[in-house]
Amino acid sequence: MDIRNIAIIAHVDHGKTTLTDALMRQTGMSGAGVSMDSNALELERGITIYSKNTSVYYPPKGGEKETTKINIVDTPGHADFGSEVERVLRSIDSVLLVVDAQEGPMPQTKFVLKKSLELGLKPIVVINKIDKPAARPAEVEEMVYELFLDLGASDEQLDFTTIYAIAREGIAKAKLEDDSKDLSPLLDSILKQVPVASTKGAEAMPLRMQPFNLGYDNFLGRLAVGRIYEGTIKNAQNVIVRREGKENRIGKIAKLFTFEGLQRKEVNEASAGDIVMIAGLPDIYIGETICETPEQEILPAINIDPPTISLNFMVNDSPFAGKEGKFVTNRQIKERLEKELEVNVGLKIDFTRADYYKVFGRGEMHIAILLENMRREGYELQISQPHVIIKEKDGIKMEPFEEVTINVPNDMSGAIIETLSKRRGNLTEIKPEHGNTRIIFEIPTRGILGYRNEFVVQTRGEGIMYTRVIGFRPHTGEIKKHETGSMVSMATGKALGFSLFNLQERGALYIGANTEVYEGMVIGNVSKGEDLRVNPTKGKQLTNMRASGSDEAIRLTTPVDLSLERGMSIMKDDEYLEVTPKSVRLRKKYLTENEKIKAEKEKKLRESNKQV
Ligand SMILES: Nc1nc2c(ncn2[C@@H]2O[C@H](COP(=O)(O)OP(=O)(O)OP(=O)(O)O)[C@@H](O)[C@H]2O)c(=O)[nH]1
Ligand SMILES: [Mg+2]
Numbered sequence: 001m002d003i004r005n006i007a008i009i010a011h012v013d014h015g016k017t018t019l020t021d022a023l024m025r026q027t028g029m030s031g032a033g034v035s036m037d038s039n040a041l042e043l044e045r046g047i048t049i050y051s052k053n054t055s056v057y058y059p060p061k062g063g064e065k066e067t068t069k070i071n072i073v074d075t076p077g078h079a080d081f082g083s084e085v086e087r088v089l090r091s092i093d094s095v096l097l098v099v100d101a102q103e104g105p106m107p108q109t110k111f112v113l114k115k116s117l118e119l120g121l122k123p124i125v126v127i128n129k130i131d132k133p134a135a136r137p138a139e140v141e142e143m144v145y146e147l148f149l150d151l152g153a154s155d156e157q158l159d160f161t162t163i164y165a166i167a168r169e170g171i172a173k174a175k176l177e178d179d180s181k182d183l184s185p186l187l188d189s190i191l192k193q194v195p196v197a198s199t200k201g202a203e204a205m206p207l208r209m210q211p212f213n214l215g216y217d218n219f220l221g222r223l224a225v226g227r228i229y230e231g232t233i234k235n236a237q238n239v240i241v242r243r244e245g246k247e248n249r250i251g252k253i254a255k256l257f258t259f260e261g262l263q264r265k266e267v268n269e270a271s272a273g274d275i276v277m278i279a280g281l282p283d284i285y286i287g288e289t290i291c292e293t294p295e296q297e298i299l300p301a302i303n304i305d306p307p308t309i310s311l312n313f314m315v316n317d318s319p320f321a322g323k324e325g326k327f328v329t330n331r332q333i334k335e336r337l338e339k340e341l342e343v344n345v346g347l348k349i350d351f352t353r354a355d356y357y358k359v360f361g362r363g364e365m366h367i368a369i370l371l372e373n374m375r376r377e378g379y380e381l382q383i384s385q386p387h388v389i390i391k392e393k394d395g396i397k398m399e400p401f402e403e404v405t406i407n408v409p410n411d412m413s414g415a416i417i418e419t420l421s422k423r424r425g426n427l428t429e430i431k432p433e434h435g436n437t438r439i440i441f442e443i444p445t446r447g448i449l450g451y452r453n454e455f456v457v458q459t460r461g462e463g464i465m466y467t468r469v470i471g472f473r474p475h476t477g478e479i480k481k482h483e484t485g486s487m488v489s490m491a492t493g494k495a496l497g498f499s500l501f502n503l504q505e506r507g508a509l510y511i512g513a514n515t516e517v518y519e520g521m522v523i524g525n526v527s528k529g530e531d532l533r534v535n536p537t538k539g540k541q542l543t544n545m546r547a548s549g550s551d552e553a554i555r556l557t558t559p560v561d562l563s564l565e566r567g568m569s570i571m572k573d574d575e576y577l578e579v580t581p582k583s584v585r586l587r588k589k590y591l592t593e594n595e596k597i598k599a600e601k602e603k604k605l606r607e608s609n610k611q612v
Helices: 016-026 039-043 081-090 107-118 137-150 182-192 201-205 330-343 365-375 410-424 451-458 496-501 547-553 566-571 593-611
Strands: 002-010 052-058 068-074 092-100 123-126 161-166 171-172 209-217 221-230 233-234 238-242 251-252 253-259 265-266 270-271 273-279 289-291 309-314 348-350 357-361 381-384 391-393 394-407 428-434 436-444 462-473 485-489 521-526 530-532 575-579 586-587
Touching: 002 016, 002 107, 016 068, 016 092, 039 365, 052 182, 052 251, 052 273, 068 182, 081 107, 081 209, 081 365, 081 462, 092 107, 092 137, 092 182, 092 265, 107 137, 123 137, 123 182, 123 265, 137 161, 171 182, 171 330, 171 586, 201 221, 209 273, 209 330, 238 575, 253 270, 309 330, 309 365, 330 348, 357 365, 357 547, 365 566, 365 575, 394 410, 410 428, 410 451, 451 566, 485 586, 566 575, 566 586
Parallel strands: 002 068, 002 092, 052 253, 092 123, 123 161, 485 530
Antiparallel strands: 052 068, 161 171, 209 221, 209 289, 221 273, 233 270, 238 251, 238 289, 253 265, 253 273, 309 357, 309 381, 348 357, 381 575, 391 394, 394 436, 394 462, 428 436, 485 521, 521 586, 575 586
8 A cells, every 4th residue: 555654744734634634534443523632631621732643544545546655744833842843853854834814924834844845845835714805815825935945945845735714624625726625636646746645666675664653552661653664564573783893682572553543553563655553662752763674774863952940849848838738759750750761752860969960851841741731730849930941062162042033013023122132132133023023132041941931911911922951052151141039938837918919029939828938938029139038927906007998898800810831930049939739939049048047157157167
């Protein structure tokens, strides 16, 4: 049977998953209401986090015409998961580049298209959401063409096919004015445009396969998803795993699956061109070559982007520790993190310290997803402030940089440019865009860590901001940020509305009335820089304010919701974020002034001892 391998790529929210779901439905691979976004967090956030495989048959199996199997990889559009897309692109033969007919090409469109063109792929462009009232498909098509040109597309790549779609209704058209009721115009062009995945020659050769994704199963252990380039892989087959600069390893395939809709189907063998999932190789890794004989050439490695930020995970030792979590010990946290390493390719963890584990990731979102998954499973822990990773190359200090693309109402652009310039950003582009201003900066990750919240406030929620890591560059020196101070509780007990009413004038609160607090817990910020110790449990009778008739009418501003991501971005170096299944709390590392003074003394003592 003919096989075609494609990935669906786009900027976040342009409709990749909706399109994949519709393709599965229309080819009879899944029922109504079934989605590739199946993970709980994906459903909740409405975004794709993990790239996933499926396959459909077209024309349907058992019909008059011979069927073709189309392996499809649905990829995430969020930039923090961009390296996931890159790995996938190495293993497929063409992409559907989905572009929103109103928004047009966006930063991640550019990134994924650039990677695809560099790999020599010839994309099929899908202009999606043409049903939107403000859709402008012809204009967007022109913009996509310009983007191809800018990115140095070859003549062949420039000659791309465009399909117009309403993925949500499962409709695709070859021409805008066509009448269409389904996705067959898209499926037809996939068969026509995407190269056949294999040849008779390749099928006759000895096995060579390369994993581009990892998975984990409680019974089968580590799983690897990969493409078979040559030969046939069989269940129970002995294989050799090869990797540049490493000794060959031997292993045995314990189970073999192909993808069918959302299911995996156990098979006894699969041949060149197909994408399969294998079990039985507990230490298999992305990019390794699985082959039959020790002499076979190693396939070109698959690059995995290095982490850019790090933070410490540790046992929660706050006064409220252990009240809400099921798994709270050092050992339980360690085991969970070890399990995560099985599948989370961008993640690295240093387990050498006894009192904390240092976790390295690709961005705040990457880490937040891990933490969110852990708390849902019942874990409780504490984390330190995320820091960017500083490296040394040829004696030069290097730090990660990001490209920040911002779209704001025109009158706000001045303030944004000023803020980002102060944070050592370099303005690379500024131009009008649908009545707004589009600004592109290259800036050290350090400069925008935690900036997202400020941006929302600064633009009154009207701005859009995308960031993407662009690599390590020489360190730019100190960055001064205007920071608020923390409002810290000096008492343990129940926060009272009356005190909070008075405190809310000093800054934004993170808690509402009747929240249990402890000494050292951060309950809000203070607009004037310095930290402030306050007593939120103080009742009315303890103040020297006179009771008045208006007391019942105390109005509290809605507190700032301390989500995981917000907590991570506003926390300070001398604070920890407590993460439990029920709460996210911010606290000082040293809960009382005394503890802090003691710790500072001890530190000085240690340092002077060292000098002696
Ligand atoms: N109007 C309209 N909305 C659509 C269409 N296709 C998808 N959407 C909506 O766009 C939103 C995002 O769709 P998804 O399919 O999740 O987008 P995605 O590209 O997979 O997003 P990520 O995986 O998070 O990058 C959803 O609310 C869809 O219902 C369409 O053709 N027309
Ligand atoms: Mg998606």
